[in-house]
Amino acid sequence: MKKYIIYIGLLTIGLLLGWVLFGYSSNKETEHDHDEIVETTQMWTCSMHPQIMQPEPGDCPICGMDLIPAEGGSDGLLADQFKLTDNAMALANIQTTVVGKGNVEGNTIKLSGLIAENEEANAVQVSYFSGRIERLNVSFTGEEVGKGQLLATIYSPELYAAQQELITAASLKESQPALYKAVRSKLKLWKLTENQINQIEETGKVKENFPVYATVSGTVTEKLVEQGDYIKQGQPLLKIANLATVWGNFDVYENQIDHFRKGQDVMITTNAYPNKEFNGTVDFINPVLNTNTRTVTLRVVLNNKDDVFKPGMFVTANVEGSTTNNDEVLTIPESAVLWTGERSVVYLKIIPDQPVFEMREVKIGNLIGNEYEVLEGLFVGNEIVTNGTFTVDAAAQLKGKKSMMNKEGGKISTGHEGHLGIDKNTSIKQSDSTDQNERIVVPENFQEQLKAVFNDYIGLKDALVKEDSKSTSEIATSLLNNLNKIDMKLLSDNMAHSHWMSLEKELKSSATSISNTSVIKVQRDHFKHLSSNLINAVQLFGVNEKVFVEYCPMADNNKGAYWLSKEEKVINPYFGEAMLTCGEVKQVIE
Numbered sequence: 001m002k003k004y005i006i007y008i009g010l011l012t013i014g015l016l017l018g019w020v021l022f023g024y025s026s027n028k029e030t031e032h033d034h035d036e037i038v039e040t041t042q043m044w045t046c047s048m049h050p051q052i053m054q055p056e057p058g059d060c061p062i063c064g065m066d067l068i069p070a071e072g073g074s075d076g077l078l079a080d081q082f083k084l085t086d087n088a089m090a091l092a093n094i095q096t097t098v099v100g101k102g103n104v105e106g107n108t109i110k111l112s113g114l115i116a117e118n119e120e121a122n123a124v125q126v127s128y129f130s131g132r133i134e135r136l137n138v139s140f141t142g143e144e145v146g147k148g149q150l151l152a153t154i155y156s157p158e159l160y161a162a163q164q165e166l167i168t169a170a171s172l173k174e175s176q177p178a179l180y181k182a183v184r185s186k187l188k189l190w191k192l193t194e195n196q197i198n199q200i201e202e203t204g205k206v207k208e209n210f211p212v213y214a215t216v217s218g219t220v221t222e223k224l225v226e227q228g229d230y231i232k233q234g235q236p237l238l239k240i241a242n243l244a245t246v247w248g249n250f251d252v253y254e255n256q257i258d259h260f261r262k263g264q265d266v267m268i269t270t271n272a273y274p275n276k277e278f279n280g281t282v283d284f285i286n287p288v289l290n291t292n293t294r295t296v297t298l299r300v301v302l303n304n305k306d307d308v309f310k311p312g313m314f315v316t317a318n319v320e321g322s323t324t325n326n327d328e329v330l331t332i333p334e335s336a337v338l339w340t341g342e343r344s345v346v347y348l349k350i351i352p353d354q355p356v357f358e359m360r361e362v363k364i365g366n367l368i369g370n371e372y373e374v375l376e377g378l379f380v381g382n383e384i385v386t387n388g389t390f391t392v393d394a395a396a397q398l399k400g401k402k403s404m405m406n407k408e409g410g411k412i413s414t415g416h417e418g419h420l421g422i423d424k425n426t427s428i429k430q431s432d433s434t435d436q437n438e439r440i441v442v443p444e445n446f447q448e449q450l451k452a453v454f455n456d457y458i459g460l461k462d463a464l465v466k467e468d469s470k471s472t473s474e475i476a477t478s479l480l481n482n483l484n485k486i487d488m489k490l491l492s493d494n495m496a497h498s499h500w501m502s503l504e505k506e507l508k509s510s511a512t513s514i515s516n517t518s519v520i521k522v523q524r525d526h527f528k529h530l531s532s533n534l535i536n537a538v539q540l541f542g543v544n545e546k547v548f549v550e551y552c553p554m555a556d557n558n559k560g561a562y563w564l565s566k567e568e569k570v571i572n573p574y575f576g577e578a579m580l581t582c583g584e585v586k587q588v589i590e
Contacts, residue, residue, distance in 0.1 A: 044069060082399045084355045084392070094388035096349050099332055099378050109259060109320075109368060111298065112581050113250030115313040118301065121242035123216040127231050128191045131156030134209050136227040138238060143220045145240060152212045152237060162187055163206040170201045218242040221311075243311075246304045248280060250317050251295040251579075255366050260285060260319065266300050267318040270309075278302060280317075293579060294554065330378060331371040334584070336386045337364060338393060338404045339553050339560050345404050346378070347385040347392045357385065357392055359402045390549070390587045440499065442541050446490040451543040452482040453507070457534055458566055460514070464527060464573035465580070469520045476515035476523075483508055499540055506533040524574050528561045535564055538589055546590055552583035562586070 044054045044067040057067050084094070135153040138145065145151065166183045173180035187197050192210070200207065222239040225231060248268060252260060260282060268278040280300040289296050300317065302309055309315075338345050344364050350356045362377030378384070385392050396403035456479035463471040483504065491497040510530035514523050538547055548565045555561035555574035563573055570583040 078358075080402045081350055081356055081358045082396055082401045084357070084395055086355070088391070088395070089355050092388040092391035094355075094392060095386055096383050097333060097336070097386040099330065099374075099382045099384060100380055109256065109318075111250040111252060111317040111319065113248050113298075113315055113317060115302075115309045115311050115315055116247045116249050117221065117241040117243065117311050118245045118247050121218070121245060122221075123218065123240045123242075124236045125151060125212075125214060125216075125238040125240055126234055126236050127152075127154060127212060128189070128233065129154070129156045129159050129210075130231060130233045130235075131159065132230050133225060133227050136225070138220055138223060141220055141223055145214045145217065145220060147214055147217045149214045150211050151214050153209045154212060154231070155209050159190060159210055160206060160208065162190070163200050166197065166200055167204050167206070212237070214240070216240055216242065241311075243307065243309075244303075244305055246302050246309045246311065247283075248300040248302055248309075248315055248317065250298045250300070251293065252285075252298045253367075254289060254294050254296070257285075257296060259366060259368070260298055264319060268300065268302065268315055269318065270313060270315045272310075272313060273308065278308070294558070330374040330380065331368075332362075332364075332374055332378065332384060333386045334367060334370045334372055335586075336384050336389060337362070337372055338389055339551075343404075345393075347389060347396075349383040349385065352383065357396070359393075359396055359404070360384075388587075440496045440540050442496055443490045444544070446486070447542055447544055449482070449486045449490075450537060450541055451545065453479055453486070454534065454538065454543050454545075454547075454564070456482055457530070457564060460527065460530075461563055461565070461573045462571075464520070464524060465571050465576055467520055467576040469518045469523060472520070472523050473515050473518060476511045480508060480511045480515065483511065496541075500537075503533050503537045503540075507537070525556075527563070527573065528556060531561070531563045535562060538564065542589075546588065548585050549587035549589065550583050551586040552579075554579065554582060 044057050054067060059065065060067060088094075131154040133152055134155050137150050137152055162183070166187060169176070169180040169183040184197055188194075218240040219242075220238050221241045224236045224238060231237070248266075262282055262285060264282040266280045266282060268280055269276070270278075280302045282298060283301045284299040286297040286299075298317075332346065336346050344362050345359050346362055347357045348360050350358050360377055363375040365373030365375050393404045456475055459475045460472060460479060463469075463475055486500075486504070488497060488500060488504075491500055507530060510526045510533065513526040514530065517523060517526075535549055545566070548568055549562060550565050550570055551560060551562050552572050552574055553560045555572075561574055565571070568585055570581055570585065572579055572582045575582060
């Protein structure tokens with residue numbers, strides 16, 4: 001019995017030693033194997049074709065570029081959230097603001113408009129009898145005339161005959177008083193005065209030429225006849241405007257109409273007198289909406305006794321915005337909102353201490369000053385992006401998250417659908433690199449060659465502003481020539497080379513289309529695509545110059561369109577004189 005106890009004890013000790021020696025080693029190997037498995041789950045993708053996913057590094061099967069590590073899914077973020085690097089935040093100067101309720105009363109609404117003649121004070125000087133203008137006493141448009149001033153001298157055969165009738169009737173006025181009275185009345189209808197009629201009757205002499213006197217005082221705005229012209233009875237001779245008062249006509253967008261009323265005080269400023277302000281009141285609001293510009297005309301009557309305002313002068317009206325039914329409304333800065341033509345979106349900073357963002361659709365109301373009313377989608381305390389919004393949107397698209405032009409999210413292919421994530425309608429996107437949103441470093445020579453293309457683009461924009469289709473076509477040809485001069489051999493980096501090849505193809509296509517047409521509307525359609533791709537090129541490579549990205553929400557049939565400018569002042573190439581200052585600066589590319 002004692003012998004079995006010893007055997008059992010030795011066996012137990014042996015099992016314990018075996019577990020210590022081999023079991024621990026096995027666990028170590030298992031842990032090591034597990035680490036190897038974790039390491040091999042790293043996937044690799046292509047920066048140009050994010051739909052490519054491979055379990056090991058290599059070349060992209062589509063473009064041949066080196067694959068880069070794909071983002072891991074262990075960051076704890078939800079499906080539509082994404083994170084930017086600190087470097088990207090600094091480069092794009094991304095700034096955020098906490099949303100709070102603000103009283104909109106006292107906020108100023110700015111309107112742009114033109115000075116026009118007061119139509120109620122205008123007059124047309126006509127001839128009351130037919131004949132030939134022997135002498136025209138008004139020499140030029142803009143001349144001041146006074147009531148009773150001699151304007152012209154006219155020879156009239158029918159007036160000559162009527163004078164002879166008067167002389168004959170005067171000798172028969174005792175026997176035929178009705179005839180005498182009818183002849184005098186006829187001359188009065190031709191605006192001859194009692195003194196003129198009496199003088200003809202008393203002297204018995206017929207006047208060959210009769211004067212035409214001004215019936216009103218004012219400024220000659222248009223000469224409708226010249227000396228020696230034959231005119232008919234009632235034909236206009238001159239247009240005379242009384243400029244003691246003038247109209248200021250301003251465009252009001254339909255979403256601002258409810259902020260204006262007749263009798264409202266308006267403060268007028270003009271570039272001609274930058275340090276002066278002029279008071280006026282709203283006299284009339286057109287009840288009919290202009291369907292082309294989606295605006296109504298608001299009219300202000302201005303005192304002009306000092307001849308300060310000239311018809312055709314650009315003016316700005318500052319109007320104190322009236323409040324809505326609610327004393328307080330939720331408002332956000334205008335720069336925070338991105339438009340797609342149908343949707344308005346903002347970007348929320350989800351985690352206060354980290355650069356984690358998510359797109360949010362919002363419903364906005366009126367623009368009052370530089371603030372939009374928020375009707376739905378945001379709450380007090382939300383933190384939103386107010387500067388660098390386009391950069392954040394570009395990052396969202398390239399990471400396959402919900403974005404301005406990608407409502408459902410998902411990776412965006414950059415093959416034939418639109419290079420570098422550029423939507424072929426209106427959107428602006430930035431390219432991706434290993435460090436999100438960093439500018440690609442290229443030789444200065446390449447930037448200078450790109451700048452020559454950019455300078456031609458600015459000339460193209462200015463020609464469209466002037467609606468000069470011939471110059472637009474010629475400058476587009478010059479832009480094409482400068483595009484052909486860009487040396488791609490200067491780009492040694494595979495990513496930079498691939499990006500430029502994609503952009504160059506689109507730029508050449510748009511510029512060629514512009515150069516081959518003289519129809520200004522078609523040129524503007526292609527200019528929209530040219531702008532989207534050149535914006536991307538300038539963002540990626542730079543031109544050693546500050547560039548402004550500007551946007552008009554009403555262009556392209558209210559879908560919105562962008563363009564580049566060297567100056568912050570908005571001059572719209574999509575509408576010309578019709579809506580010269582419609583738009584705003586959406587981004588500054590340093």
